[in-house]
Amino acid sequence: MSCVRLLLTLGLPAVLAAGVAAAQQPSLRACAHPAAQPMSWEQQGQLHGVCVEVARRAFAAAGWTLNVSAVGPWSRCQALVERGQVDAMVCAFDTPARREYAVVVEPALASNEGALFVRRDSPLRFDGWADLAGLRIGVGNGVSLGAGVDQQLARYAQVDNALSEELNLRKLLLGRLDAMATAREAGEQLLHALGCEQEVRVLPRSLGAAPLYLQVSKLSPAIAALPRVSDYLQRPDYAAELQQLHRQQAELYRRQNPPQAQPCTR
Numbered sequence: 001m002s003c004v005r006l007l008l009t010l011g012l013p014a015v016l017a018a019g020v021a022a023a024q025q026p027s028l029r030a031c032a033h034p035a036a037q038p039m040s041w042e043q044q045g046q047l048h049g050v051c052v053e054v055a056r057r058a059f060a061a062a063g064w065t066l067n068v069s070a071v072g073p074w075s076r077c078q079a080l081v082e083r084g085q086v087d088a089m090v091c092a093f094d095t096p097a098r099r100e101y102a103v104v105v106e107p108a109l110a111s112n113e114g115a116l117f118v119r120r121d122s123p124l125r126f127d128g129w130a131d132l133a134g135l136r137i138g139v140g141n142g143v144s145l146g147a148g149v150d151q152q153l154a155r156y157a158q159v160d161n162a163l164s165e166e167l168n169l170r171k172l173l174l175g176r177l178d179a180m181a182t183a184r185e186a187g188e189q190l191l192h193a194l195g196c197e198q199e200v201r202v203l204p205r206s207l208g209a210a211p212l213y214l215q216v217s218k219l220s221p222a223i224a225a226l227p228r229v230s231d232y233l234q235r236p237d238y239a240a241e242l243q244q245l246h247r248q249q250a251e252l253y254r255r256q257n258p259p260q261a262q263p264c265t266r
Contacts, residue, residue: 027065028222030055030088031077033143034070035165037189038249039091039110039212042070043256050249051091051109054233054242055214062228073163075142084219091212093144101218105226107233108211110242114145115184116203117191119172124179126203132157135178138168145181146210153181165190173199173264181207189250193257196264 032040032047040049047068059066068090071077080086082101093112094104116137118124125131129152137157144150153159160177162168168180169190180187184202191197214229216222232238 026063026221027067028059028087028220030066030068030090031071031080031086032068032090033074033077033092034072035140035190036074036091036112036183036186037253037257038185038246039112039183041253045070048249048252048256049091050242050245051212051214053245053249054109055088055090058214058229058232059222059225061232062225064222064225073142074140075163078142081215081217084217086217087220087222088214088216090214092215093146093210094213094215095144095147095150098144098215102215103218103223103226105214105216105229105233107230108213109233110246111209111211112183113185113209114149114181114207115187116207117169117172117180117182117187117200118178118203119175120199120201122178124203126205126207129156132179134158136160136176138162138171138177138180140165140168140182143182145183146208149181149207149210166194169194169196169200179203185250189253189257191264192254192259194264195260199264 032049032052034042036049038049039051040047047070052068056066056068071080071086077086077089078098081089091109092098116126132153133156135157137153138160139153141161141163162171165180165182165187168177171177172180184206187202191200216226
């Protein structure tokens with residue numbers, strides 16, 4: 001027997017064993033916001049993003065395979081997790097409503113800052129919540145900007161929900177909204193991709209920053225993996241990993257979504 005054949009023969013059981021182990025590894029299904037770049041976004045039916053990658057790695061460290069699927073609007077993702085048809089949602093703000101049906105994994109995966117986007121010619125200033133009194137503020141359907149921000153928007157503004165941030169942007173351009181509230185970085189990336197940076201600007205004052213969590217359905221067997229998932233997020237080198245992923249995923253989104261040839265139109 002040749003050396004090559006001998007090596008192949010000896011190596012075959014190990015390859016087969018690895019294949020069996022991979023096949024036996026429990027598999028879970030997760031979903032994410034389809035337009036929260038660079039934290040999560042959908043591109044041609046596939047989900048990408050910082051939180052998507054972190055969640056996959058964290059569950060892999062716990063011995064589980066996490067398949068992150070595009071299921072449609074963010075509100076549908078949450079409904080599927082609530083019903084237990086999807087095991088987890090990645091990168092979600094912690095709200096009382098979500099705690100009713102999901103376990104919030106500590107520590108947070110990352111954080112996100114909310115901001116207001118207005119038409120370039122808008123005189124709107126945001127120095128405090130009272131400045132939004134009676135104004136029409138667009139927010140994605142099912143989207144939270146953190147419990148505190150959600151409460152203040154509901155108290156002062158007329159919240160107008162649309163299925164996506166892109167639809168809210170179109171409504172803003174048509175004058176049907178006074179402002180759009182969304183994550184600052186996601187909104188800036190969207191403006192760049194749609195060529196709307198000359199039509200829309202972001203207000204400098206933050207609506208507030210809040211942590212983003214991996215949240216697992218209380219009906220999911222993934223509950224058993226959460227202590228090890230949490231251990232992964234508490235590693236000393238996690239912050240450096242997160243920074244690297246953020247740079248990589250932000251660059252990936254921009255490569256996948258270059259500015260449109262046609263300028264942003266109303």
